[in-house]
Amino acid sequence: MVSVWAEKALLENGWAENVLIGISPEGLIESIVPGRAATGQTTGILLPAPANCHSHAFQRAMAGLTEKRGPNPSDSFWTWRQLMFRFLDRLTPEHVEAIAAFVQMEMLEAGYSANVEFHYLHHQPGGVPYANVAEMAERIAAASATTGMGLTLLPVHYQYGGCDKRPLGPGQVRFGNTLDAYTELHARSTEAIAHLPTDSRIGVAPHSLRAIAAEDLAHHADIAGANPLHMHLAEQIAEVEEIEAAHGKRPVEFVLDTMELNDRRCFIHCTQMLPHETEGLAKSGAVAGLCPITESSLGDGIFDGVRWFENGGAIAVGSDSNIRISLSEELRTLDYSQRLRDHSRAALATPDKSTGRRLLDAINAGGATASARNNGVLAVGKLADMMALDSEAVDLIGRTGDTILDCYMFAGEDRMVKDVWSAGRHMVTHGQHIKREAIVSAYARTMKELGEAI
Numbered sequence: 444m445v446s447v448w449a450e451k452a453l454l455e456n457g458w459a460e461n462v463l464i465g466i467s468p469e470g471l472i473e474s475i476v477p478g479r480a481a482t483g484q485t486t487g488i489l490l491p492a493p494a495n496c497h498s499h500a501f502q503r504a505m506a507g508l509t510e511k512r513g514p515n516p517s518d519s520f521w522t523w524r525q526l527m528f529r530f531l532d533r534l535t536p537e538h539v540e541a542i543a544a545f546v547q548m549e550m551l552e553a554g555y556s557a558n559v560e561f562h563y564l565h566h567q568p569g570g571v572p573y574a575n576v577a578e579m580a581e582r583i584a585a586a587s588a589t590t591g592m593g594l595t596l597l598p599v600h601y602q603y604g605g606c607d608k609r610p611l612g613p614g615q616v617r618f619g620n621t622l623d624a625y626t627e628l629h630a631r632s633t634e635a636i637a638h639l640p641t642d643s644r645i646g647v648a649p650h651s652l653r654a655i656a657a658e659d660l661a662h663h664a665d666i667a668g669a670n671p672l673h674m675h676l677a678e679q680i681a682e683v684e685e686i687e688a689a690h691g692k693r694p695v696e697f698v699l700d701t702m703e704l705n706d707r708r709c710f711i712h713c714t715q716m717l718p719h720e721t722e723g724l725a726k727s728g729a730v731a732g733l734c735p736i737t738e739s740s741l742g743d744g745i746f747d748g749v750r751w752f753e754n755g756g757a758i759a760v761g762s763d764s765n766i767r768i769s770l771s772e773e774l775r776t777l778d779y780s781q782r783l784r785d786h787s788r789a790a791l792a793t794p795d796k797s798t799g800r801r802l803l804d805a806i807n808a809g810g811a812t813a814s815a816r817n818n819g820v821l822a823v824g825k826l827a828d829m830m831a832l833d834s835e836a837v838d839l840i841g842r843t844g845d846t847i848l849d850c851y852m853f854a855g856e857d858r859m860v861k862d863v864w865s866a867g868r869h870m871v872t873h874g875q876h877i878k879r880e881a882i883v884s885a886y887a888r889t890m891k892e893l894g895e896a897i
Contacts, residue, residue, distance in 0.1 A: 444473055445867060446483030447827075450834050451847070453490050453803075455822040458844055462489065466827045470642060470866030475823060484869065486862045487834035488847055490803065491821050492556035493770070494595070494810035494828075496732040497673070497711050497761025500543040500583065501564055504893060505530050506766045528614020532568045536582050538889045539564065543586035545886035548876045549768040550592065553857045556828035556865045557593030559761065559814050561648055561673060561711070563601050563618045565628060570616030576624075577631035584635045587643070589878065591870040593828070594639060595814040597648040597673050598632040600625040600663065602655050606689035618650075622659050629666055642826055642866040644815045646671035652686050652694050660702060671707050671815050673732065674698075677720070678712035678743050695720035704729045709759065709813040714744035721747045725756030730813045734763035735776035745780045749790055752805075759809035771852050771859075774802045778852075799848030831862040833874075 445466040452462040454475060463482065465474035509526050534542075547558050560583050566572050575581065580598060587594040601618035602625075604611050611619045620628055629647065636643045647667040649655045651674060655663075663672060677683055677694045686694045695716050698704070704727035711732040713724065724731070733746055741764075751758070760777070762768045778798055781790035792798040811819030818828035832839060832847070838854040839847060851859055863871035870876055 444468075447489070447829070447864070448479065448481045448483055448485045449487065449489035449831060451488045452477075452821060455820045464489070464821070464827070464829075466864075466867040470640070470827055470868065472821065472823055472825050472827050475821065486831040488832040488839070489821065490830050490832065491807045491819055492554055492828045492830035492863055492865070493803075493806045494557040494559055494593070494759065494814040494816055494818065495550050495555040495761050496559045496709060496730070496759035496810050496813045497734055497763050498546065498550075498558055498560050498765060499563070499763065500546045500560060500586070500765065501531060501534055501539055502527065503546045503549075503765035503768075504538075504542050504890060505764070528612075531564060531617060532614070533893055534564065536573070536578050538893065539579055540582035540585050541885040541889040543583050544589045544882050546765050546768065547586055547590040547592040548879060548882045550762065551590060551863050551865065551870050551876055552860060552874065553768050554770045554830040554860045554863060555592075556818060556826075556830070556863065557595060557642075557814055557816055558587070559595040559597060559646075559671075559673070561597050561599060563599035563648075563650060565598075565620065566617045568617060570611075570619055575631070576628050577635045580628075580632040581635040584639055587639055589882065590876065591865055591868040593642050593816060593826075593865045594636065595644040595646055595671065595816065596632060596636055597646045597671065598625070598629050599648040599650050600655055600659075601650040603653070605653050606685050608656065622656075622662060626666065640866060642816065644670065646673060646815065648673045651675040651682070652690075652697065653682060657690065657697070657701070664703065667707070669707065669815075671709060671813055673709040673711060673813070676710040676713055677715040678738075680715055680744075683715045693717070693720065695724055699723050699727065706730060706757065706812040707815065711761070711763075712738060712743055712746070714738055714746050716747060718747070718750060721750045722754045725751045725754035728757070730757045730759050730809045732759050732761055732813060733773075733777060734761045735773050735780060736767050736769070737763035739776060739780070740764065740766050745784050746777070748777060748781050749785065752791065757809040757812065758805050759813040760806045769857050771855060771857055774799075774806070774852050778802065797845040797849050799852045800845040802852070803848055827864050827867040829862075829864045830860055832859045833861040
């Protein structure tokens with residue numbers, strides 16, 4: 444059994460000091476004893492480390508390349524999307540593995556314990572499948588094996604170019620599968636993660652109501668079973684209008700009326716919801732997978748977090764386009780968006796929980812269900828998914844209790860993260876991944892090969 448001692452720790456029943464945690468060979472928390480002398484691995488302020496609920500790993504290599512104004516005077520998500528399509532045609536399986544490993548390394552260094560990869564880059568340029576249809580899934584799994592990060596793999600079904608079932612365009616064909624082909628891909632992707640540690644998980648991802656046939660959602664639910672099912676939902680105004688024109692209902696109304704919803708359903712973005720949709724989806728038990736940095740970058744809109752929480756909704760947080768991987772900044776952006784919209788302060792705090800505490804508790808609980816991962820809290824029997832803040836960080840000196848979390852999210856940054864464990868695997872020490880040099884070197888080679896792809 445491995446022992447980790449922390450000066451302070453946020454446990455299931457609150458804050459404790461001088462905490463000794465025992466971790467089993469399977470990566471589970473086996474014991475928690477406060478008030479102990481320092482022994483074993485020692486660290487500062489120990490917190491449960493959440494899952495990153497939504498990532499498109501390959502988009503990390505595009506970060507910073509789409510900030511120029513194009514010929515369209517009203518650049519938007521849709522013009523960004525065209526740039527993304529051009530970029531991805533340059534990517535090989537080797538590139539994708541190197542990029543994914545770099546992304547996961549950055550996630551771990553930011554304090555995330557696991558990556559929920561919404562994986563839709565399946566085929567060769569031109570849309571021809573690889574000899575192994577799960578080639579790209581195997582590359583994501585290989586990256587996880589390198590980084591030690593927990594993985595929930597979500598192979599994506601993407602079949603049509605819109606609600607009218609038009610064929611995929613040239614930029615989309617690398618994503619495309621019929622329902623039968625997707626079923627095979629999912630089975631092969633399940634095999635691709637079989638060699639990973641036992642905390643790895645598989646799920647299902649119908650891309651969106653634009654990209655799959657609505658009548659196929661029941662089949663996706665059957666494939667998922669008790670595993671997670673994730674889908675983009677109500678991200679863009681044009682998307683909402685297209686779905687309403689095709690189905691006679693806005694996207695959130697459609698899923699509320701037609702899908703069986705529970706806490707293993709995670710809907711990504713949900714930035715274009717009317718009040719009745721927010722209330723209904725929050726009460727359904729489904730998790731809202733929020734990506735505030737990407738949603739800001741793409742001009743998606745603002746998630747109605749205040750109303751969502753008032754109706755008992757669950758949230759998780761993800762880095763989506765990976766334009767910037769920062770756990771503290773995702774949460775700060777989420778809260779500040781509420782303040783800007785409503786002209787308020789501490790919009791997501793409650794009388795008994797500060798903003799930082801409420802958000803950390805929420806994303807740990809929601810991330811655990813969205814990833815089907817046995818984490819989310821420091822408690823016996825849970826995975827040892829843990830992040831530790833540096834107690835000597837200037838903005839944390841003298842801080843206690845939930846104020847620590849507020850200072851981390853609103854005055855600090857991810858450089859405060861000192862150690863991170865994923866299922867007991869100690870992958871970040873002194874703020875850096877233990878394989879950082881090799882991972883960065885492989886990513887640098889990839890970026891040189893890609894050159895000016897946009």
